[in-house]
Amino acid sequence: MKKYVIDRGCKACDACYWACPKKAIYVDQQGAHIEQEKCVHCGICYESCANEAISVYEE
Numbered sequence: 001m002k003k004y005v006i007d008r009g010c011k012a013c014d015a016c017y018w019a020c021p022k023k024a025i026y027v028d029q030q031g032a033h034i035e036q037e038k039c040v041h042c043g044i045c046y047e048s049c050a051n052e053a054i055s056v057y058e059e
């Protein structure tokens with residue numbers, strides 16, 4: 001299973017927030033974060049980030 005984590009240079013542009021079909025992403029002053037318990041591992045946020053701020057890990 002792929003795990004998506006926002007861990008490198010998020011610019012808080014909100015693109016992934018709007019793209020996520022499960023509303024699993026929230027944005028605060030540190031940037032965007034994925035609520036793993038809501039995530040369905042679809043990868044849409046990963047595709048939507050123009051800043052390559054989202055990492056994908058195999059679990």
Ligand code: SF4
Nearest residue numbers: 020039040042043045
């Ligand atoms: S992988 Fe899919 S469900 Fe999970 S945070 Fe990204 S867009 Fe949302």
Ligand code: SF4
Nearest residue numbers: 010011013014016049
């Ligand atoms: S799309 Fe990328 S840069 Fe924009 S808020 Fe999401 S993780 Fe951050």
